[in-house]
Amino acid sequence: xxxxxxxxxxxxxxxxxxxxxxxxxxxxxxxxxxxxxxxxxxxxxxxxxxxxxxxxxxxxxxxxxxxxxxxxxxxxxxxxxxxxxxxxxxxxxxxxxxxxxxxxxxxxxxxxxxxxxxxxxxxxxxxxxxxxxxxxxxxxxxxxxxxxxxxxxxxxxxxxxxxxxxxxxxxxxxxxxxxxxxxxxxxxxxxxxxxxxxxxxxxxxxxxxxxxxxxxxxxxxxxxxxxxxxxxxxxxxxxxxxxxxxxxxxxxxxxxxxxxxxxxxxxxxxxxxxxxxxxxxxxxxxxxxxxxxxxxxxxxxxxxxxxxxxxxxxxxxxxxxxxxxxxxxxxxxxxxxxxxxxxxxxxxxxxxxxxxxxxxxxxxxxxxxxxxxxxxxxxxxxxxxxxxx
Numbered sequence: 001x002x003x004x005x006x007x008x009x010x011x012x013x014x015x016x017x018x019x020x021x022x023x024x025x026x027x028x029x030x031x032x033x034x035x036x037x038x039x040x041x042x043x044x045x046x047x048x049x050x051x052x053x054x055x056x057x058x059x060x061x062x063x064x065x066x067x068x069x070x071x072x073x074x075x076x077x078x079x080x081x082x083x084x085x086x087x088x089x090x091x092x093x094x095x096x097x098x099x100x101x102x103x104x105x106x107x108x109x110x111x112x113x114x115x116x117x118x119x120x121x122x123x124x125x126x127x128x129x130x131x132x133x134x135x136x137x138x139x140x141x142x143x144x145x146x147x148x149x150x151x152x153x154x155x156x157x158x159x160x161x162x163x164x165x166x167x168x169x170x171x172x173x174x175x176x177x178x179x180x181x182x183x184x185x186x187x188x189x190x191x192x193x194x195x196x197x198x199x200x201x202x203x204x205x206x207x208x209x210x211x212x213x214x215x216x217x218x219x220x221x222x223x224x225x226x227x228x229x230x231x232x233x234x235x236x237x238x239x240x241x242x243x244x245x246x247x248x249x250x251x252x253x254x255x256x257x258x259x260x261x262x263x264x265x266x267x268x269x270x271x272x273x274x275x276x277x278x279x280x281x282x283x284x285x286x287x288x289x290x291x292x293x294x295x296x297x298x299x300x301x302x303x304x305x306x307x308x309x310x311x312x313x314x315x316x317x318x319x320x321x322x323x324x325x326x327x328x329x330x331x332x333x334x335x336x337x338x339x340x341x342x343x344x345x346x347x348x349x350x351x352x353x354x355x356x357x358x359x360x361x362x363x364x365x366x367x368x369x370x371x372x373x374x375x376x377x378x379x380x381x382x383x384x385x386x387x388x389x
Contacts, residue, residue, distance in 0.1 A: 011043035143300035178305035178328025197374030230298030
């Protein structure tokens with residue numbers, strides 16, 4: 001029987017886009033390969049948020065899908081914390097797979113190093129590898145690293161790692177079509193653009209009735225609270241502009257949460273409520289109680305290429321979305337999602353004016369749901385992976 005080595009730093013029951021993408025994709029891949037191949041997943045114990053503790057088995061077998069979870073050090077999502085955690089994952093995976101035989105390596109990566117791990121193992125075992133790229137890490141770090149000495153040391157190293165990793169891949173899937181221009185220099189690999197999608201649990205949600213126009217409305221954000229989201233540049237001032245009209249409920253954790261907390265205190269906001277990360281089931285209960293959803297990215301050049309996975313989850317509802325995004329994400333939303341308040345990232349004045357002039361409505365996004373079911377996308381992507389066996 002053939003065997004695929006499947007690398008993903010995040011997997012269920014972790015709460016993050018990487019887990020939500022890779023768990024159903026690995027299951028679909030295993031289903032397509034029943035009786036033909038095993039899918040050997042190497043991932044980590046749940047670690048995305050230090051405030052969300054969820055137990056999981058170190059090894060789990062589901063037919064021809066085998067999941068190995070590696071314990072890594074706790075981290076607070078800081079750059080060096082994450083480097084230390086990945087270092088443990090990297091060397092443990094190398095050791096555990098050293099004597100195993102595989103026919104193909106698949107690696108899903110947002111921070112480059114899982115992709116590099118796939119390249120590193122493939123070099124030793126002389127195997128083809130297929131990459132799923134969820135973010136352009138080098139591009140993001142150019143904006144996130146603010147000290148020039150650190151940039152001069154780290155960025156050339158990263159560019160070298162990126163070059164050898166992407167150049168030698170058999171296939172690269174780009175989760176956002178906004179990445180296509182960046183990857184033109186890597187001509188050798190075949191390329192596809194299978195995006196994120198809408199998970200099954202969001203396909204049959206109830207149609208919520210109209211909201212009473214006279215009550216104080218609820219705006220909900222759920223996800224990472226890091227520098228990449230830039231919530232401290234938006235939420236406190238925006239909330240202060242709507243003290244009597246809106247309550248802001250933020251579910252999540254991350255490296256920039258303390259900055260957000262300090263800014264909320266500076267503005268003396270009484271209508272911002274911070275909540276720890278919760279399970280998807282609990283989050284869906286919160287979704288049912290809210291009036292607006294919020295998506296926001298910081299105003300970095302690198303983020304003009306990305307497509308936030310949260311767009312697919314929230315787009316399955318009939319509720320309005322407040323989206324502070326630019327570049328490809330703004331284009332995608334304009335073309336695919338009705339009933340969205342779209343504004344430039346971190347532009348509090350623009351968001352304020354649009355909210356003041358918005359007439360509340362609920363709109364079914366039937367075409368969007370039909371087009372972006374994750375099960376359909378995973379079926380096609382798994383077929384693409386299988387073609388390399």
